[in-house]
Structure formats: structure tokens, C-alpha cells
Amino acid sequence: MERPTPRQRRQAATRRALAEHALRLFAERGYEATTVADIADAADVSTRTFFRHVPDKDEAMFAADEDVFALVVEAAAAAPPGTAPLARLLHGVRALAGSAEQDGEVKCARERVLEENPVLRARDLAQQLRWQQQAEAFLRRQGVAADEASLAAGLLLTVWRESYRRWIAASAAPGALGELLDAVVAELPGHLPAPARRARAVGR
Amino acid sequence: MERPTPRQRRQAATRRALAEHALRLFAERGYEATTVADIADAADVSTRTFFRHVPDKDEAMFAADEDVFALVVEAAAAAPPGTAPLARLLHGVRALAGSAEQDGEVKCARERVLEENPVLRARDLAQQLRWQQQAEAFLRRQGVAADEASLAAGLLLTVWRESYRRWIAASAAPGALGELLDAVVAELPGHLPAPARRARAVGR
DNA sequence: CGTCGATGTGTCACGGTGTGCCACTTCGGC
DNA sequence: GCCGAAGTGGCACACCGTGACACATCGACG
Numbered sequence: 001m002e003r004p005t006p007r008q009r010r011q012a013a014t015r016r017a018l019a020e021h022a023l024r025l026f027a028e029r030g031y032e033a034t035t036v037a038d039i040a041d042a043a044d045v046s047t048r049t050f051f052r053h054v055p056d057k058d059e060a061m062f063a064a065d066e067d068v069f070a071l072v073v074e075a076a077a078a079a080p081p082g083t084a085p086l087a088r089l090l091h092g093v094r095a096l097a098g099s100a101e102q103d104g105e106v107k108c109a110r111e112r113v114l115e116e117n118p119v120l121r122a123r124d125l126a127q128q129l130r131w132q133q134q135a136e137a138f139l140r141r142q143g144v145a146a147d148e149a150s151l152a153a154g155l156l157l158t159v160w161r162e163s164y165r166r167w168i169a170a171s172a173a174p175g176a177l178g179e180l181l182d183a184v185v186a187e188l189p190g191h192l193p194a195p196a197r198r199a200r201a202v203g204r
Numbered sequence: 205m206e207r208p209t210p211r212q213r214r215q216a217a218t219r220r221a222l223a224e225h226a227l228r229l230f231a232e233r234g235y236e237a238t239t240v241a242d243i244a245d246a247a248d249v250s251t252r253t254f255f256r257h258v259p260d261k262d263e264a265m266f267a268a269d270e271d272v273f274a275l276v277v278e279a280a281a282a283a284p285p286g287t288a289p290l291a292r293l294l295h296g297v298r299a300l301a302g303s304a305e306q307d308g309e310v311k312c313a314r315e316r317v318l319e320e321n322p323v324l325r326a327r328d329l330a331q332q333l334r335w336q337q338q339a340e341a342f343l344r345r346q347g348v349a350a351d352e353a354s355l356a357a358g359l360l361l362t363v364w365r366e367s368y369r370r371w372i373a374a375s376a377a378p379g380a381l382g383e384l385l386d387a388v389v390a391e392l393p394g395h396l397p398a399p400a401r402r403a404r405a406v407g408r
Numbered sequence: 409c410g411t412c413g414a415t416g417t418g419t420c421a422c423g424g425t426g427t428g429c430c431a432c433t434t435c436g437g438c
Numbered sequence: 439g440c441c442g443a444a445g446t447g448g449c450a451c452a453c454c455g456t457g458a459c460a461c462a463t464c465g466a467c468g
Contacts, residue, residue, distance in 0.1 A: 046418055051455060087397040118330060125329035126322060150369065151388060152395055154362040162355050184355065189396055191356055193291040193389060239424065250447050255426060
């Protein structure tokens with residue numbers, strides 16, 4: 001793979017600095033009360049340069065964790081063949097859980113900022129939708145039918161969001177996300193409306 | 205219930221007019237290329253008045269369907285007692301389906317605009333999240349445990365989104381949304397990872 | 409070492425978004 | 439018909455985001 005040019009290193013450093021200062025200022029004085037000029041000043045660049053590294057003021061916070069979902073697809077592809085769609089995705093998402101558990105502190109702070117800023121929350125949701133679409137596309141590549149893949153990807157996201165929510169609520173204890181994931185999956189059957197009805201044998 | 209004052213009627217009419225012209229202009233010339241002044245001019249008000257009725261430019265499109273979800277809660281409350289949480293919500297969401305099926309044309313246009321405007325899509329997702337939270341709160345009021353209510357609300361949203369997606373893909377045929385809702389629910393058991401495993405008998 | 413070209417940065421100007429303030433009109437109640 | 443309340447428009451203003459131009463920095467090459 002290509003080694004990073006000194007230029008690229010400088011560029012990445014600037015972007016990371018902007019992202020850090022953005023999250024810090026948003027947490028300190030709120031999203032609305034923080035201007036782009038504030039973030040740029042904190043990172044010691046002009047506002048014009050800010051927009052050369054970050055597309056929007058919103059995106060400043062998310063500039064770091066862009067393509068984390070590649071992990072999921074990679075791990076999901078390693079699942080044994082013949083696994084049902086949702087189970088395959090779950091196999092992949094465990095890798096994401098392991099990655100997220102590394103820094104529960106930051107995730108909690110992030111969640112606190114998202115909670116009281118509808119704009120940033122919307123941005124977060126949009127990224128989750130992109131994840132769902134990537135999961136669906138992955139299943140399609142594996143030969144799963146369109147409707148089935150879409151529903152499975154939707155279910156995955158629901159399971160993930162519920163597990164993540166409980167994890168944050170439990171102060172992001174290290175190592176607990178994986179267990180919560182299993183717990184939520186175990187609860188799914190209890191939510192089915194008509195368990196006695198014909199199961200329509202979709203699973204292969 | 206309180207009868208609408210003439211003033212409130214005027215106000216609602218203005219807001220509806222703004223929403224209609226916003227959707228039309230967004231569809232015609234795109235979101236970016238449409239200014240607030242354009243929408244305001246089309247509705248024959250000043251830009252200042254625009255912002256008195258609509259909080260953001262983004263919100264213009266959604267100004268109309270704000271408290272549609274009240275329908276869902278109302279219908280869900282009418283479900284027979286003893287119904288499982290998700291089934292109760294589904295009972296309510298059928299009312300929403302009936303309402304949406306009235307104007308499939310508009311829903312299709314709306315979806316087309318959302319598809320190519322990340323900002324508006326994010327706004328749409330944020331509103332869906334509010335719906336989920338309202339559904340959860342409703343279940344809590346009915347005495348459902350916190351975690352169970354949250355998961356059930358999440359599942360409801362997934363089922364709704366998947367059904368709605370298929371409905372739009374099928375050109376929003378009138379009357380088909382309800383059937384698709386049932387079809388998606390019927391597919392759920394097939395997505396469960398371990399159907400033979402102990403079902404943990406949560407449903408009462 | 410000096411020059412050239414590429415890239416990053418700053419400054420300026422501009423259109424669009426969203427809000428506070430004040431004056432004006434309009435509408436409902438007396 | 440009068441008066442208070444609410445909606446409306448116009449103005450000024452801060453912030454967001456972009457295009458254009460000039461300058462600084464750094465690597466390549468003779």
C-alpha cells in the first residue's frame with residue numbers, strides 16, 4: 001500500500017485537530033453557540049481553511065470515524081457459508097462492538113452531545129442509514145434476495161441500536177456490548193406477534 | 205376537543221401552502237437551487253413570514269405531516285387488552301397506512317426528493333426517530349417494561365420502513381400498504397437466527 | 409544553489425440562511 | 439366604532455459556505 005506523504009500527514013493532522021476541537025467546543029458551550037470561526041481559531045487556521053478540510057460545520061464531529069463499517073463487512077464475509085442473512089451480519093457486527101468497547105468514555109461524551117443537538121443527531125442517523133444500505137448491498141452480493149436482504153439489514157440496525165442504547169445507559173462498561181448484543185437477539189422471538197402461526201419457512 | 209379558531213385556520217392554511225410549494229419547487233429545480241425567497245414568493249408571503257411558520261428551510265417539506273403519529277397512538281390504544289407490545293403498535297400503524305394510501309402520488313414525489321438530498325433525508329430520519337420514541341413512550345404508559353418497549357418500538361419502525369419501501373417500489377398502489385405490512389410481519393420468524401432454541405416465553 | 413510548479417493557506421467579496429427589532433395592518437371582542 | 443392582540447413586512451445583523459486571487463511553502467530538477 002502507498003506510504004503517506006508528509007503532505008498527507010499534515011493534512012490528516014489538521015483534520016484530526018479540527019475534529020477534536022469541534023467535539024470539545026460542542027460539548028463545552030453547545031453546538032449552536034460554537035461558530036466555525038471558534039473551531040478554526042482553536043485549531044489555529046482560518047475559517048476558509050476549515051472548509052477546505054471539513055465539508056460542513058456538522059461534519060466536523062464525524063470527520064474521524066468515517067469508514068468504520070468496513071470492519072463489519074469484512075468480518076461478516078468470514079462467516080461460515082450457509083449461515084442465515086441476519087446471523088451473518090451479526091457475526092460481522094461483533095467486530096464493530098469490539099472496536100467500540102475500546103473507548104467507552106468518548107462514546108458516552110459523543111452520545112451526550114448528540115442527545116441535545118437535533119442537527120447532529122440527524123447526521124448520525126443518516127450515517128446509520130448508509131450502514132444499513134452497505135449491509136444490504138453486502139447480502140445482495142452474497143446472493144440473498146432483494147426484499148430479504150433489505151429486511152435483514154433493517155433488523156440488524158434495530159438490534160445494534162437497541163444494544164448500543166443499553167450499553168450507553170449502563171455507562172458503557174467495557175466488554176458488555178457483545179453480551180448485550182446476544183441478549184437483544186435472544187429477546188426477538190418473544191416479540192413476534194403470532195408464534196403459533198405457520199412460520200412460512202423462509203430460512204434455508 | 206377545542207374547535208379551531210379562524211386564526212388557527214389561516215395559520216394552518218399558510219403553513220400547508222408553504223409546504224406544498226416547497227415540495228413542488230424542490231422536485232422541480234432541486235433543493236439547493238431553491239431559495240427560501242422562492243418558496244415565500246410562491247406562497248405570496250415575505251421571507252420573514254416564512255420563518256415565522258417554518259423553523260428551517262429543511263422543515264418546509266415536513267411542515268404538514270407533523271402530528272400524524274397521533275393517529276397511530278390513538279388506534280393503538282384501541283387494541284384489545286392483553287395484546288403483545290409489537291402487535292399493539294401494529295394495530296395502530298394500520299391507521300397510518302390507511303392515511304398514507306390516500307395520496308400515493310405525493311408520497312412517491314416526496315420519496316424521490318428525499319432520495320437525492322441527504323439533508324432532507326436526514327431530517328426524515330430524525331422524524332422517524334421521534335415516532336419511535338413516541339411509540340416507546342406509549343408502551344411505557346401501558347405498563348410495558350423499558351427495555352421491552354424500546355425494542356418493540358424499534359422493531360415497529362423497521363417493519364414500517366420495509367413495508368413503506370416496498371410500497372413505494374411498487375408505485376404506491378392504493379390499498380397495498382396494509383397487505384405489505386402483513387407480509388413483512390409474516391417474514392420476521394424466518395429471520396430469527398436460532399428458531400429451534402428456547403423461545404424464552406416473553407409474550408404474555 | 410536557484411528556479412519552477414504544485415499544493416496549502418489567507419484575504420476579500422458575495423449570496424443564502426436565520427433572527428431580533430420596530431412599525432404597520434388586520435381581526436375579534438366590547 | 440374603538441382597542442388590544444396577533445400576524446405581517448421591512449430593516450439590520452451574525453453566521454454559513456463558496457469562488458477568486460495572491461502569497462507562502464515545499465519537493466523536483468538542472
